[in-house]
Amino acid sequence: xxxxxxxxxxxxxxxxxxxxxxxxxxxxxxxxxxxxxxxxxxxxxxxxxxxxxxxxxxxxxxxxxxxxxxxxxxxxxxxxxxxxxxxxxxxxxxxxxxxxxxxxxxxxxxxxxxxxxxxxxxxxxxxxxxxxxxxxxxxxxxxxxxxxxxxxxxxxxxxxxxxxxxxxxxxxxxxxxxxxxxxxxxxxxxxxxxxxxxxxxxxxxxxxxxxxxxxxxxxxxxxxxxxxxxxxxxxxxxxxxxxxxxxxxxxxxxxxxxxxxxxxxxxxxxxxxxxxxxxxxxxxxxxxxxxxxxxxxxxxxxxxxxxxxxxxxxxxxxxxxxxxxxxxxxxxxxxxxxxxxxxxxxxxxxxxxxxxxxxxxxxxxxxxxxxxxxxxxxxxxxxxxxxxxxxxxxxxxxxxxxxxxxxxxxxxxxxxxxxxxxxxxx
Numbered sequence: 001x002x003x004x005x006x007x008x009x010x011x012x013x014x015x016x017x018x019x020x021x022x023x024x025x026x027x028x029x030x031x032x033x034x035x036x037x038x039x040x041x042x043x044x045x046x047x048x049x050x051x052x053x054x055x056x057x058x059x060x061x062x063x064x065x066x067x068x069x070x071x072x073x074x075x076x077x078x079x080x081x082x083x084x085x086x087x088x089x090x091x092x093x094x095x096x097x098x099x100x101x102x103x104x105x106x107x108x109x110x111x112x113x114x115x116x117x118x119x120x121x122x123x124x125x126x127x128x129x130x131x132x133x134x135x136x137x138x139x140x141x142x143x144x145x146x147x148x149x150x151x152x153x154x155x156x157x158x159x160x161x162x163x164x165x166x167x168x169x170x171x172x173x174x175x176x177x178x179x180x181x182x183x184x185x186x187x188x189x190x191x192x193x194x195x196x197x198x199x200x201x202x203x204x205x206x207x208x209x210x211x212x213x214x215x216x217x218x219x220x221x222x223x224x225x226x227x228x229x230x231x232x233x234x235x236x237x238x239x240x241x242x243x244x245x246x247x248x249x250x251x252x253x254x255x256x257x258x259x260x261x262x263x264x265x266x267x268x269x270x271x272x273x274x275x276x277x278x279x280x281x282x283x284x285x286x287x288x289x290x291x292x293x294x295x296x297x298x299x300x301x302x303x304x305x306x307x308x309x310x311x312x313x314x315x316x317x318x319x320x321x322x323x324x325x326x327x328x329x330x331x332x333x334x335x336x337x338x339x340x341x342x343x344x345x346x347x348x349x350x351x352x353x354x355x356x357x358x359x360x361x362x363x364x365x366x367x368x369x370x371x372x373x374x375x376x377x378x379x380x381x382x383x384x385x386x387x388x389x390x391x392x393x394x395x396x397x398x399x400x401x402x403x404x405x406x407x408x409x410x411x412x413x414x415x416x417x418x419x420x421x422x423x424x425x426x
Contacts, residue, residue, distance in 0.1 A: 021048070021049040021050070021051060022048055022049070022050045022051070022076050022077060022316070022319050022320060022323055023051050023052075023053070023074060023075050023076045023077070024050060024051065024052045024053070024075070024076070024077045024078075024079065024323075025052065025053045025054070025055070025060075025063075025064065025075040025077075025078045025079065026052065026053075026054050026055075026060075026078075026079040027054065027055060027056070027057040027060045027079075028054050028055065028056055028057065029057065030269065030339065030340030030341070031128065031129040031306060031340055031341040031342075032054065032079065033339050033340055034129075034336040034337060034339040034340050034341035035079075035128060035327050035336055035341070036052065037335075037336050037339055038326065038327050038332050038335075038336055039052070041326075041332075042322075042323060042326050042327065045326070046319075046322055046323075046326070048319050048322065048323070050323070053074075053075065061080075061081075061084060064078055064080070064084075064088075068088070068091070068093040068311075073093075073311055073312075073313040075311055076310065076311055076314035076315075076316070076319075076320055077308055077309070077310055077311070077314070077320050077323060077324075078094070078308075078309050078311065079128070079306060079307070079308055079309075080125065080306065080307070080308075080309055081305075081306055082113075082116055082117065082125060082127070082303075082304070082305040082306065082307065082375055082379075083375060083376070083377060083379065083383070083384070085117070085119075085124045085125045085309060085379075086119060086379050086380065086381070087381055088124075088309070089119050089124045090119075092312055093311065093312055094124055094309045094310060094311060094312060095124075095309075095310045095311065095312045095314065095317065096122035096123065096124060097122075097123050097124060097125075097126060097309070097310055097321070097324065098122050098123040099122065100310070100317050100318065100320070100321045101318070102318070102321055102325075103123075103321065105321075105325045106126060106321075106324060106325055106328065108123070110330075110345045110346055110347050111126070111127055111344055111345055111346075112130075112344075112346060112368050112369070112373060113127050113130050113303055113305050113344065113368075113373040114126075114127065115373075116303065116305070116373065116374075116375055116379065117307065124309055125305075125307040125308065125309050126307050126308050126309075126324050126328055126344075127305045127306070127307040127344035128306060128307045128308060128327065128328060128333075128341070128343075128344055129305060129306045129307070129341050129342060129343075129344060130303065130304065130305040130342060130343075130344045130368075130373070131264045131265035131266055131303075131304050131305075131342050131364075132264060132265055132287055132288070132301050132302060132303060132304075132364065132367055132368060132371070132373070133196055133200055133262075133263070133264045133288055133301060133302025133303075133304075134262075134264065134265065134285055134286055134287040134288045134301070134302075134367060135161070135162065135168070135260050135261070135262055135263075135285070135286050135287075135288065135289075136253065136260070136261050136263060136265075136267040136268060136271060136283050136284070136285050137161055137259060137260045137261075137283065137284060137285075137286065138256075138258075138259050138260070138279065138282055138283065139282055139283060139284045140279070140282040141175065141259050142159060142160065142161060142259075147159060150174075151171075151174055154174060155170050155174070159171070159174075161284070161286040161363075162260075162286070162289045163286070163289055163295065164289050164290065164291060164292040164295065165201070165204060165229065165289045165290060165291050165292075166291070166292055167289065168233075168289045169229075169232065169233070171183070171259070171260065172184040172233060172236035172259070172260065173236055175236075175258075175259035175260070176235075176236040178238070179238075180257075181257060181258065181259060182236065182237055182238045182241075182252075182257060182258040182259070183236030183237070183258070183259055183260070184233060184236050184237055184258060184259065184260045184261065184262060185237060185238070185241060185244070185249045185252045185253050185257075185258040185260065185261035185262065185263075186230075186233060186234060186237045186241045186244065186249065186262055187241070187244045187245055187246060187248075187249045187262075187263070188234065188237075188241050188242035188243060188244055188396075188399065189242070189243050189244060189245050190392055190393055190396040191245055191388065191392055192376065192377070192384075192387055192388040192392055193244075193245050193246050193249075194392050194395050194396060195387045195388065195391045195392040195395060196302055196376065197230045197233075197262060197395070198223075198226050198227060198230055198391065198395045199226075199302065199376075199387070199391070200226075200262075200288045200301070200302055201225070201226030201227075201229050201230060202218055202222055202223055202226040203299055203300035203301065203374065204226075204288060204289065204290040204291060204294065204299060205221075205222035205225050205226055205290075205291060205294075206222050206294065206297075206299070207220050207221075207222025207223055207226065208300075209378060209386065209387075209391075210378060210416075213426065214380075214420055214425045214426065215417065215420070215426070216386075216412075216413045216416035216417055216420070217413075218391070218409060218412070218413065219406070219409035219410050219412070219413045223409050224405050224406065224409065227395065227398050227405045227408065227409065228405055230395060230399070231398065231399055233262075234399065237258075238252065238257070238258070242399070246263060249261055249262075249263055250263065250267055250270045253267065253270075253271070253279075253283075254270050254271055254273075254276060254277040254278065254279060255278055256278045256279050262288075264302060264304060265285055265342055265364055266304075266342075267283075267285075268283060268284075268285055268358070268360055269340055271283035283360070284359070284360040284363065285360045285363055285364055285367075286363055286367065287301055287363070287364075287366070287367025287368075287370070287371060288301050288302070288367075298370060298371060298372055299371060299372060300371065300372045300373075300374035301367065301371035301372065301373065301374060302374060302376060303373030303374050303375055303376075304375075304376060305344065305373075305375075307344065308323070308324050308327070308328075310324075328344070328345065330345055330347040330348045330351065333345055333348035334348050334351045334353050334354050337354055337357065337358070338357045342358075342361075342364065346365065346368075346369075349361055349364065349365040349368070350362075350365055381423075382419055382420065382423055385419060386416050386419065390412050390415045390416055390419070391412055393412075394408040394409060394411065394412035395408070
């Protein structure tokens with residue numbers, strides 16, 4: 001009888017200690033693997049049990065929406081793509097994190113991409129993973145004394161990771177030695193990836209997709225320059241790159257077949273994966289170049305982020321906030337990063353401990369400090385259609401020679417204008 005009573009007390013104590021259970025959800029991915037390493041520590045420190053549901057990326061958003069629309073919400077803290085939150089917030093499925101008492105402990109000033117997490121002045125996502133569009137490059141080639149001497153002789157200045165668009169063109173031309181080595185790897189398949197090549201150059205030249213009144217303006221002089229520069233750079237890419245998406249581009253680069261790849265920072269994880277890469281330890285990253293006359297300007301650069309949100313139906317929003325504060329504090333971001341994450345806080349990015357693991361992280365942090373982090377699509381419900389279904393085909397048509405740059409962009413602007421009018425933006 002006494003033994004039974006002791007067991008009952010222990011069970012009761014366990015239930016009391018872990019009466020609060022925080023239910024998290026995420027895709028299956030390496031940055032999720034990173035923050036999952038913090039779950040046990042959070043439970044030990046806060047006395048809050050943490051559970052997680054994970055879904056393949058392809059159907060994760062569908063699973064989230066199914067729970068929200070059915071009213072059977074079993075997720076308190078969804079870890080989501082930055083691109084999803086406007087629709088979830090507008091529908092009332094996620095709660096403004098900035099309305100939870102104690103929110104100030106998250107220290108927004110330390111998170112460079114936080115402005116993209118705000119809707120109507122309220123914050124709905126706390127970024128955890130972030131990356132920029134730029135160039136991953138073969139450090140061993142750029143540091144080679146013979147290559148440096150030959151480049152200086154040919155172009156009259158020192159070989160370095162390209163800072164300007166002019167340098168980018170020269171370096172791609174210099175290293176273009178097909179079929180053994182290509183100057184640059186690009187993503188030419190008609191998709192959102194191809195559109196990023198255009199958008200990066202549009203922004204670098206001072207252009208924009210939409211103006212403050214949400215009207216399309218990318219058929220500008222900056223847009224024309226951007227489109228023509230994309231076509232020019234394909235002269236120094238593998239002809240097969242016309243059919244590349246992100247994965248094919250990475251595979252070419254990590255096989256050692258190109259000097260540079262125009263992708264985003266995640267590529268560095270592939271470079272240093274000993275099971276897949278032939279150039280482990282030989283890569284680095286630099287932010288996307290801009291014209292020489294725009295050096296020093298804060299210009300948009302492609303920004304990709306995932307972060308934590310809080311469900312409107314979460315019963316204990318204080319516990320949810322405690323998790324957000326804990327998992328995104330500098331120490332925890334730094335310790336988790338080697339599992340496969342690029343932290344979203346400047347204080348973590350600039351940590352000497354992280355620099356010893358990711359020697360390229362300083363260049364990433366510098367790029368983040370000197371740009372306006374800009375999402376891959378406008379953060380409106382029509383954003384993916386604008387970029388993937390209208391701009392990408394326009395770029396593809398120009399590259400194929402079926403339309404001039406002017407016609408391709410003018411036709412695309414008309415399509416975006418029609419889309420925006422149909423959805424009552426003006």
